[in-house]
Amino acid sequence: MTDKKQPEINKLCSRCVRQCKQLDSIVMLNCPRFQPRPFKSETLKFEQLDLFDKG
Numbered sequence: 001m002t003d004k005k006q007p008e009i010n011k012l013c014s015r016c017v018r019q020c021k022q023l024d025s026i027v028m029l030n031c032p033r034f035q036p037r038p039f040k041s042e043t044l045k046f047e048q049l050d051l052f053d054k055g
Contacts, residue, residue: 008024017035022028 010022010024010026010028012028012031012034013021015036016031016033017037018033020033
């Protein structure tokens with residue numbers, strides 16, 4: 001098993017719903033496509049997806 005480290009996402013992009021995430025090394029002051037999440041959370045947790053487990 002290879003443990004691949006995921007690249008760090010820009011702080012502005014991490015608060016956005018869209019999938020066009022930029023790396024942390026990119027300096028972004030503003031984004032015309034920025035769409036904030038409708039809730040306040042630092043990380044996305046999809047633990048509820050376990051409800052649909054067919055096992």
